[in-house]
Amino acid sequence: MIELILKEGIIWLLLLYALLMKKKSFLDNMAKFEGKSLSELLKTTTLSSLEDAYDAQIGDAAYDEYLKNPQSRPLSESLEEYGLGESE
Numbered sequence: 001m002i003e004l005i006l007k008e009g010i011i012w013l014l015l016l017y018a019l020l021m022k023k024k025s026f027l028d029n030m031a032k033f034e035g036k037s038l039s040e041l042l043k044t045t046t047l048s049s050l051e052d053a054y055d056a057q058i059g060d061a062a063y064d065e066y067l068k069n070p071q072s073r074p075l076s077e078s079l080e081e082y083g084l085g086e087s088e
Helices: 002-034 038-068 075-081
Strands: none
Touching: 002 038
């Protein structure tokens, strides 16, 4: 029984290793295509993905807030409120 479990475990490990090597090959090719090192590709892609997810969450929260009180105001008012607009 233990031998069977060990054999199955080894087979799963070999399959996992093969899958990981395929993915690594893909990532290596993408890094080469982008003209970056693999670590730089992973860093920039991960950061970009996290920034996109954060922006989506903030956008969803802002939209939910707007739906509670669906009134709009001119962009110039918002810009002025945060000191980004032209003072008159």
